[in-house]
Amino acid sequence: MDLKELYRDVILDHNRQPRNFGRLEPADAKAEGHNPLCGDRLSLFVRLDGDRIADLRFEGKGCAISTASASLMTEAVKGKSRAAVQELYARVHELLTQHSAPPSQDLGKLAALSGVREFPARVKCASLCWHTLDAALNDGAAVTTE
Amino acid sequence: MNVAAAKASAELPLDAESVRRDFPILARSINGKPLVYLDSAASAQQPLAVMRAVERYETHSHANVHRGVHTLSQEATDAFEGARDRVRRFVNAASVREIIFVRGTTEAINLVAQSYVRPRFGPGDEILISALEHHANIVPWQLVCEQTGCTLKVAPIDRKGELLFDAFASLLSPRTRLVAIAHVSNALGTVLPVKRMIAAAHEHGARVLVDGAQAVPHARVDVRALDADFYAFSSHKLYGPTGIGVLYGREEILEAMPPWQGGGDMIRSVTFAKSTYNDLPWKFEAGTPHISGAVGLGAAIDYIEALGLDAIAAHEQRLLHLATAQLSAIRGVQIVGTAAHKAAVVSFTMAGVHPHDIGTILDHEGIAIRTGHHCAMPVMDFFGVPATARASFGCYSTAEDVTRLAAAVERVREVFA
Numbered sequence: 125m126d127l128k129e130l131y132r133d134v135i136l137d138h139n140r141q142p143r144n145f146g147r148l149e150p151a152d153a154k155a156e157g158h159n160p161l162c163g164d165r166l167s168l169f170v171r172l173d174g175d176r177i178a179d180l181r182f183e184g185k186g187c188a189i190s191t192a193s194a195s196l197m198t199e200a201v202k203g204k205s206r207a208a209v210q211e212l213y214a215r216v217h218e219l220l221t222q223h224s225a226p227p228s229q230d231l232g233k234l235a236a237l238s239g240v241r242e243f244p245a246r247v248k249c250a251s252l253c254w255h256t257l258d259a260a261l262n263d264g265a266a267v268t269t270e
Numbered sequence: 271m272n273v274a275a276a277k278a279s280a281e282l283p284l285d286a287e288s289v290r291r292d293f294p295i296l297a298r299s300i301n302g303k304p305l306v307y308l309d310s311a312a313s314a315q316q317p318l319a320v321m322r323a324v325e326r327y328e329t330h331s332h333a334n335v336h337r338g339v340h341t342l343s344q345e346a347t348d349a350f351e352g353a354r355d356r357v358r359r360f361v362n363a364a365s366v367r368e369i370i371f372v373r374g375t376t377e378a379i380n381l382v383a384q385s386y387v388r389p390r391f392g393p394g395d396e397i398l399i400s401a402l403e404h405h406a407n408i409v410p411w412q413l414v415c416e417q418t419g420c421t422l423k424v425a426p427i428d429r430k431g432e433l434l435f436d437a438f439a440s441l442l443s444p445r446t447r448l449v450a451i452a453h454v455s456n457a458l459g460t461v462l463p464v465k466r467m468i469a470a471a472h473e474h475g476a477r478v479l480v481d482g483a484q485a486v487p488h489a490r491v492d493v494r495a496l497d498a499d500f501y502a503f504s505s506h507k508l509y510g511p512t513g514i515g516v517l518y519g520r521e522e523i524l525e526a527m528p529p530w531q532g533g534g535d536m537i538r539s540v541t542f543a544k545s546t547y548n549d550l551p552w553k554f555e556a557g558t559p560h561i562s563g564a565v566g567l568g569a570a571i572d573y574i575e576a577l578g579l580d581a582i583a584a585h586e587q588r589l590l591h592l593a594t595a596q597l598s599a600i601r602g603v604q605i606v607g608t609a610a611h612k613a614a615v616v617s618f619t620m621a622g623v624h625p626h627d628i629g630t631i632l633d634h635e636g637i638a639i640r641t642g643h644h645c646a647m648p649v650m651d652f653f654g655v656p657a658t659a660r661a662s663f664g665c666y667s668t669a670e671d672v673t674r675l676a677a678a679v680e681r682v683r684e685v686f687a
Contacts, residue, residue, distance in 0.1 A: 127634050131627075131685050140622075162626045163643050163656035185656050187624035188686070243630060 129239035130246070131188065134196075139188035144198035148181040157184075157256030159248055164190045168256045175205045182253065189237075189246050194253035196234050206261055213254050220247050284577060284585040286668045292317040292573075293666050303636030306671045311456055311484060311615055311662030312640050314509045316570070323569035324511065324562045334558055336535055350561045353568035354551070360571045361501060362492040363518050367550035370517040370524070371559050375483040376406040378502035378517035379450070381554060382479055383410040385530040386500075386523070387448060393419035396445045398476070400438070400462065401427045401652060402455040405645040407481045411450060420447070427652065431458040431607035439470050446476040453485035457646035457660070458607025459590075459615030461485075468497050477523065483507055483515075487664065488586060488613040490579045493518050505563060509664070510570035514563030517554070524550050531556040574665065582665045586614040589663045589672055596676035600683065606658050617644075617658040620679070623686050625659040631685055632659075635678040 148169035157166040164186035171179040180202060182194045197216075201209050215231060220240050240250045290296050293315045298305045307315060327349055333342035335350045354366050363369055372378045387397070397411045401424050408422075415422050423446075425438035442449075449471040453464050468478045479500035485491060486503045493501045500523075504515040519527075529536055529547050533556030538546040547553045574582060593616045597603050602621035620628060629641035640660045643650045650656060661675055 127631060127685060130630065136686065161642065162624075163647075163650070164626075165656070185624075187626035189627070191624075246626070246630060249626065 130243055132236045132239060134233055134236035135188060135192040138192035138195040142182075142191055142195040144181045144195065144202075146181050146183055148179060153260040155256045155260035157252045157259070159186075159190070159252050161248065162187060164249060164252055166190070166194060166252055166256050168194075168253070168260050170257070170260050175207075177201050177204055177209065180257075182256075186252070187246075187249050189240060189249040190252050193237060193250040196236070197253045197257065200232065200234055201257065209257065209261065213258060216254060217251065220250050282578070282581060284581045284665060286585060286666060289577065290666045290668070292319065294318060294321075296666060300636040300638070301634050306635075306637040306674050308661040308663065308667065308671060308675060309638045309640050310487070310664035310667070311507070311660065313506045313512065314487060314664050315666070316509055316511065316566070317573050319573050320510055320566045320569045324566045327562050327565040332561070335561055336552070346561055349565050350559065353564035356568040356571050357516055360491075360575070361486075361516075361518055362494055364494065365521055368518055368521050368524065370519065370551045370554045371564055372502075372515050372517050372554075373513055373560070374504040374506070374515035375481060375502045376410075378500075378515055379406055379479065379481065380410045381517055381530045382450075382500050382502075382519075383414040385527045385554070386477070387411075387414045387420070388417055389528060391418045391420040391447055394445060395420040395447045396423050396443070397421070398423045398425060398438075398441055398446050398449045398471075400425045400433055400451050402431070402433065402458065402460060402462070402649060403450075403452055403646070404456050404481065404483070405647070406483075407450055407452060408648070424648075427460075429653075430609050431455065431460045431649075432609045433460070433462050433467075435463065435466065438467060442470060442474045442476065444474060446471065446474050448477050448479065450479040451481065453480050453482045453491070454488065454613045454615075455607070455646075455649070456484045456615070457644040457649045457658070458609065458617050459484075459612040459662075460607060460609040461489075461611040461613050464498070465496050472497065484613065484615075487574070487582075488579075489583050499523055505567040505570065508567070508570050509574060511560075511563045511566040514560045514567055516567075521550065524554070529553050529556070533557045535559075577665055583613075585665065586663045586667070589667050589669065590614055590616065592669060593661060593663075593672045593675065596672060597679060600676065600679055602683065603679065606653050606655065614663040615660060616662075617660045619655055619658050620682060623682055625657040627686070628659045628679070628682050631682045632675070632678045635674070635681060637675055637678050639675075 151169035152172040153170040155168050166184035168182045180198050237250050240246050295315050331345040333346045335347045354369050357369050358366050411422050423441050426434050454461050471478045477499040480498045482501050482503040487508050499520050501518040506512040536548050536553050536556040538548050604619050606617040625641040642657045
């Protein structure tokens, strides 16, 4: 298990310069994510165009994994339909937790998160943003990873 | 070991290398590197002597306590009550009736909240805590404030993480009925001036509970010299087993308190019309207790008193100063909590790096530290950080551990460069 597997250059880059960072107002959907274990907090703002995510932004304080994961997620889901987001969420979840996950080239930059599964304590950091997006698109409630 | 031998050994400085051989877990490798365990403030490791005492008890003497005439029940009772007397001597309580075995510090505080505060306090009464408290010394009071209508007040701290004593004193009034304070802050290591605080509280007629979880492993505690009304601590931070702890309470106060939980062992007689309760301390110990845990705690106290608490304290202070100096020298590292009087804890942050990432990288180097809010979210809020990284020391920590910690923190810097 190599540290560089976790802290890949893509992750470090998105941690240093998170994309789509900030508030989006007005937004059609909002949700708060919280990881009480480490204190990570994430606010997600989504603007919809019919069934598609027209734009989204996030803000909050978190570790490199949670910040980079949120940043990568915002890039990956922009323009996608709800159904496509759901499918992507399922595949990212598999990537983060399944050791036998299929090759992840088609996940694009999100594949940089594959090292997380070697660090079980950090899976929640990477998945917080996805849980939060799911909440924003479905009921808008606050989510916690506990 | 007899008292004279314990005193003689206490004169000697601690030989951490030989102490380490008493702790089997320290021989482990983590991620291919020798373990450096710097999380004793969360839970200390156990010496072989504790494990052997528990094993001996379970192998030879286990039965239920206070119940049978058979030999094993008598031996188990002797072991359990012997451990109680060991605890009494450790904190210098006047009587074993003042030593209640509980699950840990948290349960001890909840017991006082529910059995001492709840039947007595009401609207207009105040409970005063400090801004340094662990959640276990905040939430039980919030619950009982909701139940009784009394009010929770908080004495402030400064940027060094020291209690503002004058502000504390000015919050005391005839309305203050209970003061609940940490002896040592778990998040920052600050040692609070509890003796002075207790004296000030008593002048206003308030009772005082001291959360001693982080204090007893690092300094000699004398509940009578402190004049504490309640003093709580956990076994597992004192090199003993988990699941057992102690509530010391002044006898006349405990005597006047109703039982907290009902069940076996805490009764004298039971009829469907009415039950009468057992004497102290058993009145507060419903159900079969953690007998082997008490035995292990007794053995842990024997162990650290043989090393000498003064020797342990001096050793840890050297490591504390070394770690503070070495970590402060690393670019971007900020020590959180710089009180003049601290115990065995260094909390820190690193510019641009979340403590969780520090924790993962240190773990990769075989180093165990705590990262997060340390169950002290108000302390984190005060310093404007979501979390810190915290290294904490015990009797088995060494200068080499500190060197490896500093090198690994440098490595964090490189990864995030």
